[in-house]
Amino acid sequence: MTHTLPRRRAAAVGLALSLLLTGCAAGGDDGSGASGPSETTAGDGGTDQGLSAEQRREQRRREAQQQREQALAGPAEEHREQAEELVSEMSAAERAGQVLVGQYDGVDAAAMAEQIERLHLAGAIVMPPNVPTGADGGVDVETLSGELERLQAATDDEIPGIVAVDQEGGLVTRVGEPLTEWPTPMAYGAAAAGDGSEGDGSEGETSEGDGPDGSGLAVAGHRAMAADLAELGFTMDFAPTADVTVGPADPTIGARSFSTDPQLVGELSLAATRGLAAGGLAGSLKHFPGHGSVEEDSHVALPRQDGSREQLRERDWKPFAAGIEAGVPMVMMGHLEVPALEEDVPTSLSAAAYGEVRDMGHDGVIVTDALNMGAIVDGYGPARAPVLALQAGADLLLMPSDVTTAHAAIVEAVDSGEVSEDRLRQAAERVVALQLWREELADGELAAGPGVEAPEVLAEEDEGGSDGSDGSADSDGSAGSDGSAEVAGELAGESVTLVSGTCGQDLASEGIRILGGDAQDRARLSAAAEEAGIPTGRGITVRLIGGGQGAPGGDVAVALDRPSSLEGADAATRIALYGRTQESFAALVEVLSGAEAPGRLPASVGELGVGDGGC
Known part of the structure; x- marks a missing residue:
């Protein structure tokens, strides 16, 4: 049965996205590194009289975002x-x-x-x-x-x-x-x-439903x-x-x-x-x-x-x-x-x-x-x-x-x-x-940084994760005590890319035989397979490729670092993993077991360009 890798994006990621603002250069500030809202003014320098409540709120939100951006951009x-x-x-x-x-x-x-x-x-x-x-x-x-x-x-x-x-x-x-x-x-x-970015120059976009x-x-x-x-x-x-x-x-x-x-x-x-x-x-x-x-x-x-x-x-x-x-x-x-x-x-x-x-x-x-x-x-x-x-x-x-x-x-x-x-x-x-x-x-003395609580006008926006989860984020967009491991695991799962082969195909039902990589790579993939209940030493052959061009042979070729390593591989199924962490190998096992790989190529592989590949 075809299934997708779980979308584990916690509110930490949704919150963090609001730190990215377009068109807010650091150079235009008045030295205001300190936190706290600035005086609310209309876009032409006047007061906020005549604006609707929603317009005033949007104006305060923009000002709070700009203060946060300036605080993160460098010295004031x-x-x-x-x-x-x-x-x-x-x-x-x-x-x-x-x-x-x-x-x-x-x-x-x-x-x-x-x-x-x-x-x-x-x-x-x-x-x-x-x-x-x-x-x-x-x-x-x-x-x-x-x-x-x-x-x-x-x-x-x-x-x-x-x-x-x-x-x-x-x-x-x-x-x-x-x-x-x-x-x-x-x-x-x-x-x-x-x-959905697919190298087209879009900023801060999301793909539909993601x-x-x-x-x-x-x-x-x-x-x-x-x-x-x-x-x-x-x-x-x-x-x-x-x-x-x-x-x-x-x-x-x-x-x-x-x-x-x-x-x-x-x-x-x-x-x-x-x-x-x-x-x-x-x-x-x-x-x-x-x-x-x-x-x-x-x-x-x-x-x-x-x-x-x-x-x-x-x-x-x-x-x-x-x-x-x-x-x-x-x-x-x-x-x-x-x-x-x-x-x-x-x-x-x-x-x-x-x-x-x-x-x-x-x-x-x-x-x-x-x-x-x-x-x-x-x-x-x-x-x-x-x-x-x-x-x-x-x-x-x-x-x-x-x-x-x-x-x-x-x-x-x-x-x-x-x-x-x-x-x-x-x-x-x-x-x-x-x-x-x-x-x-x-030290938390500016409008952003570790432990700084977001202004109310931003906190309400930050709290709304697109997946409806409350995640493990603080009000400043930071991860909780387990946030590093969670985000690293999420990155591994969201990036794995099917470069060639059939999307959603369960390849590992009979087990996997592991070739290539180094001793740690093989041990980590074996551990991930064991955790998923997949036997090793029999079944399809999975060749791990690190560094340069991939060697021929194997049913599945996996690039551990740069995806261009797959250009020399002749396996029917080719997967770009972009990492050697235990979470990366867990994501690989999920794909081998029939999960849809959510990533797309960030670099060309042969005739495939940025945004190609995947399910």
Whole structure:
């Protein structure tokens, strides 16, 4: 009997969708980060006299939404003014520290904390070697939280420090279990395409009879992920990836991208940034000018992007432009060579590249990608790269290969006049304003953020889930204590895509034989099958494909990461899963048992394009 995967969209997703507002740029505010309704005025600046009760209510709703959007978009004028005052009292050495984020070795953060205090650093980033493990092999969250507290305590008393991480979900997960495990970001693209967006540029739409689209799910998912990280002590997440992947020719981004469709990537990357802010973290669109359409990995070499400005604006730059127009706290500059901007110069060291971001309207922080990556450190060294990046227009310098050398080089460059005092001061002010905003947001002192109760005019709208369920959401659109796991499971179920085969066909009635994948993949699929009462070791052959092109053979081919892996598979039934979580494999088992897969392709697979596939 044909059946569909259960529609488990809780009110958390419906609530989160209301955080996405069209046409509300952050730049037009009056510094009002504080909560509370503004004075009600008519659209032409007059009073609300003469308006009906319904019109007045709609006006109040719009104003409350705009306040919430502005609170999530980044620093307000009050934060910038406070930052200007704080930076004006700093020495050149202190200002130089405020534009640097360092890294450290091992799980003990004592040496990093000493460096932060001695060099007045903005903070540090936590990478996998810094994450302690417990006896069960998972993250020792108590020890990690203590080390993050040590890092935060080392920063200036008046300026909250940066404790950063790269946490995208899927392949880029720095802090694992017991934190919730997430599918790849491309899963959001599949859920969005499956909800009627289909890459057509629509925003906030829903398919008939369904819940909110993938944008709402992206807000809810990133908000839940941020809440988990913030509870440990993180303040910043260098996510989401706003790169537009071009498919198999892209060796680096792949399923880290939401889609091959620029419009869909723009919609979902903005939603993800809003979700991170709602959970208390500062997020960053990355990696301008777009790493998804080059054929080399900037971790080891300098990729070259030969597109013209017009071509790049239509594809790679479109998500960044959309996010900047709506207001985002930060943009990350990648390491690419783009002759259309500046020949033979990495974009992270190019004034033309930073100028392009500023011309889009971004007045917040621009952070470099890691300065210890092969594309930069091999060609410029530990002293020159930070100076050139700051001189070109970077505000925050991430992971210089030697932070002490970088700090000294910046101070020397300012003393010699190579970098102007105004340039360093401007960069420090932007970074400090970002940190002040993030702290107030996390503390619930703005019109949105963790624990902030929605105004009554929005709360009533938020409470109405499209499926009639009351879910597990708080009045600010946040998930409850189990919200992370619920939203991650929902994402897995909503994104699974039938690329070829018969919709609703029960393939697993006689059992499944599992090939491919790694040991954990096979174990998780076996566990999901056992939970569903499906025997393993006999029946149809299910081949799991991770990474590149799929191998021939098998009755069912399953792409665990990027769906383009299915192009080399000759199985009659092909399924894109977008993740390796236990919930992802549970969703796969449901489809193999006859459930209809609700997702649609967010990226092309052979002749199939965005929005194709599915039931």
